[in-house]
Amino acid sequence: MTGGPADRYSYGPWHEGPDPLAPPADLRDALDEIGRDVMSGSSPRSALEELLRRGTPRTAGLDELTRRLWQRRSEIQRRHRLxxxxxxxxxxxxxxxxxxxxxxxxxxxxxxxxxxxxxxxxxxxxxxxxxxxxxxxxxxxxxxxxxxxxxxxxxxxxxxxxxxxxxxxxxxxxxxxxxxxxxxxxxxxxxxxxxxxxxxxxxxxxxxxxxxxxxxxxxxxxxxxxxxxxxxxxxxxxxxxxxxxxxxxxxxxxxxxxxxxxxxxxxxxxxxxxxxxxxxxxxxxxxxxxxFRGDDPLGLGEGVQAMTDLAELDALAEQLSQAYPGARLEDIDLEALERQLGPDAGVDARRLAELERELRAQGVFERAPDGSLRLSPKALRRLGETALADVVRTLRGRAGERDTAAAGAAGEPSGSTRPWRFGDTQPWAVSRTVRNAVLRTASRGGGAVRLDVSDVEVAETEHRSRAAVALCVDTSWSMVAEGRWLPMKRTALALHQLISTRFRNDALQLITFGRYAAPLELGELVGMEGTWEQGTNAHHALLLAGRHLRRHPDAQPVVLLVTDGEPTAHLEPDGTAEFDYPPSPRTLLKTLSEVDRLARLGAATTVFRLGDDPRLTAFVDLLARRSGGRVLAPDPDGLGAAVVGDYLRTRRA
Structure with a gap:
């Protein structure tokens, strides 16, 4: 495109360089894929590499391009002789x-x-x-x-x-x-x-x-x-x-x-x-x-070209492997790739390189103090949005329940507005509604201003009460072995996203427990790898939950416990963990004693039981009766909806 003295432009066909009309790299889907791998135990670096190898729904990955290279190589040797x-x-x-x-x-x-x-x-x-x-x-x-x-x-x-x-x-x-x-x-x-x-x-x-x-x-x-x-x-x-x-x-x-x-x-x-x-x-x-073992004879010149093609294919395979020090997708010879596999392969390689470049440029990863890569807060927020959206879809699908768009039920304005939807009972945001009508009328050439349903906005409301929430999640090896590791992390992401965006006054503490319990930040939990460790120390987890609740005496206490095994460890006064299987009476007694202390703080403990072990079932039923709480037994895919739904139920109560 060129401009002249009189602002005249001429247009010609596009020949080379990045396609100006190509859609941008879809970072949202890519980040969801990376987050899923990280939560399953992969490092952020290996999760990124796996994404590039696997590709995206509209872009062939490095593995597919490599497969096509080897297929092309095999065809040359299988079809010809020299x-x-x-x-x-x-x-x-x-x-x-x-x-x-x-x-x-x-x-x-x-x-x-x-x-x-x-x-x-x-x-x-x-x-x-x-x-x-x-x-x-x-x-x-x-x-x-x-x-x-x-x-x-x-x-x-x-x-x-x-x-x-x-x-x-x-x-x-x-x-x-x-x-x-x-x-x-x-x-x-x-x-x-x-x-x-x-x-x-x-x-x-x-x-x-x-x-x-x-x-x-x-x-x-x-x-x-x-x-x-x-x-x-x-x-x-x-x-x-x-x-x-x-x-x-x-x-x-x-x-x-x-x-x-x-x-x-x-x-x-x-x-x-x-x-x-x-x-x-x-x-x-x-x-x-x-x-060469085919039937098509090649002359000397054609044979040399076949050998040149084979060498080029080998070089491209090495570039696509990204297995050498300092490897980057920009190293791929796009002209050679298009020569061997056609223009579509070059487009896929460009998209993968752009995807890698944008993921790094937009702050999806950050350096940890030890020099390793980890997901940035921005990436964690995106993963939380996805996890919460999945939970909301599940909750909407439950019979007899209606999703409410209200941020709270106390009727106090939160300062934000949103478009009116059928069934909303919140007060109108009058100034925003009138402004929308004026702008809509002006965009259509002016005239008398008349309100339309599409103009109406309502004022969001929120609770002013606070809750102190302790989410205790089992990280013993059985959670990994039984396929409950990823649902557990997605549940924590969803609850964290809900509280940080809709109930900002609430205080959430994430607590993990295996042989020992520990409070963790969301990023640490997301990147946590499963380890072989004996012990389910619910006693230590409930101790930490109680400490969190006591730090917020003015907040409504909420304890959510996710586990797939009965307590098999407890904490001694000197800080060491004692493990016994089957559980010793001392372990059960100390765990129930801590439940009683939480009950005296006004906390009703909800237990999310994963699995059908009879001993676990009997124990969590006893725990719920002692605390005045309840037991839910969701399948792993429904864990997030169960935890978030119970948190909302408790908060409304």
Whole structure:
């Protein structure tokens, strides 16, 4: 797009660079995926790597791109074989000999019989027969043409195997063309020899060489090193192709190459060139080979291109693996990827790189004091929003219950407003409602202002009472083993999000308990990994819950206990945890004593029982009776809705 003096613009097709109309990276879905993996025990770094490997619903991941690379590699080797040039030379030779014998048969002269004897005495090998016929006086025009075609084909294939595009450029070869190629090869070998010995005038030699022979190098190298890089990559691919042939095939080609264009100098110059390139670029792959087992024969030039493709595919697979130090998605060669897999693969790789870049740039991760990555508060808020939204959807689906949009039931304005919805009973926000009507009327050209249902906003209200909430969650190994680890964390996220956004005056304490109990911040709980640890110390957890409630004497006390096992550990006065299984009477007594203390503070403990163990069922029923609370037994997927619903019920009560 360009602008002119009179603000005129012209538009053209988009050719390269980022697609200006492409949708932005969907960070919300990506963050949900990362959060799910982190809560399941993965580190943030490995969760990000797993997301990039897995991809998103509209973008193929690194694993899928790698699978397609290996499929493409397998297809090349499974479809082709490398004896195309040998087979074509054999075919041309057989046709030439058949045409020559047909021309000699009607001739009764001794010369004709002698010629037939020469043909009968030809060695069985293709290369040896072609060499023997170098001085043969052909009688058949077709025989002569076929033989010349063999020489041209060998020359073209040899040059194509070292210089991409040379076969097409020399489709009809004249003696002048052959001489020009030989001169170019001689000058090229002199230039490389001067570079190898460190001559001072290499740059001048290179410039003169390109002026004289630049037509042979469409890639237009800018200096001698770029020229060597391009030539060495092609030469190494040709060597790998030879390595992939049988010893007999290599010997045939070596002998046939002496007949290229009927001039042995070409093979000699190419041999010298290969030796110099191998010396100058020993880091290229000169020794590996491939197994080709298909039915489609490839000529020398096509075979070298196949080997080049295989090497490119291997390099792309390494780039996609991201397994080397300092790996970044920006390292992926997008042009090579599109060459091998098509433009869609390039689009997917760009999207993945953009996704990784945006996740890092928008503060999804932050550095912990120990140097590791962790989810930022912004990311935790997003995960909490998702978890709470899932809980709300579950609560809405319960029969006989209606979701309320009120932030509280006391009728005191919170200062915020929202659009009216059917069933709302809150007072209208009159100024906002009138403003909406005026703006809507003005946007439609003016006129009399009339209220519409879409204009109405209501004032949100909230409770002014406070609650002190202790959410105690079991982190013993059974929670991991039974698949309850992720639902437990999502429950904590949902409750934390609800309290921090709708009941900001409430004080929430997250407490985990295994062999010991400990208060944790939300980020610590989200990133917490499951560990093999014996003990379910509900006694210690309830002690910490009581300490939290006593710090907020003016708040309504709420204790929520999530567990899948009966208490098997308690805390001794010296701070050590005593473990017994089955639970000792002392453990049960100390746990119930702490429940009684919480009851004296006015807290009714709600227990969320996960599992159907009879001993656990009996204990939590006793605990609920002692505390005046209740027991809920949700399945893991319904745990979040059960905890949040009970918190809201308790708060309304």
């Amino acid at each position: 004896d195309g040039t040998l087979g074509e030379v054999r075919r041309l030779l057989d046709e030439a000999l058949a045409a020559e014998r047909s021309a000699l048969f009607p001739d009764p002269s001794d010369d004709a019989r002698f010629a037939e004897a020469r043909l009968d005495a030809l060695p069985p090998g293709t290369a040896a027969a072609v060499r023997e016929l170098a001085e043969y006086p052909w009688v058949s025009e077709q025989g002569r043409e076929n033989y010349e075609r063999i020489r041209e084909l060998l020359g073209q294939e040899l040059l194509e195997s070292r210089f991409e595009g040379m076969k097409d450029a020399l489709r009809s070869t004249t003696p002048e063309d052959v001489e020009r190629v030989n001169r170019m090869l001689a000058d090229l070998n002199e230039l490389l020899a001067a570079h190898a010995r460190g001559a001072d005038d290499v740059d001048e030699r290179f410039a003169a060489f390109m002026r004289g022979h630049g037509e042979f190098f469409p890639e237009n190298p800018r200096n001698v090193d770029e020229l060597i890089d391009a030539l060495a990559a092609r030469s190494a691919a040709a060597q790998r192709m030879l390595n992939s042939m049988t010893a007999e095939q290599r010997a045939e080609l070596a002998e046939l190459s002496q007949q290229a264009f009927g001039d042995p100098r070409l093979a000699q110059q190419l041999s010298t060139l290969d030796a110099q390139l191998r010396s100058l670029r020993p880091g290229e792959d000169w020794t590996s080979s491939g197994r």
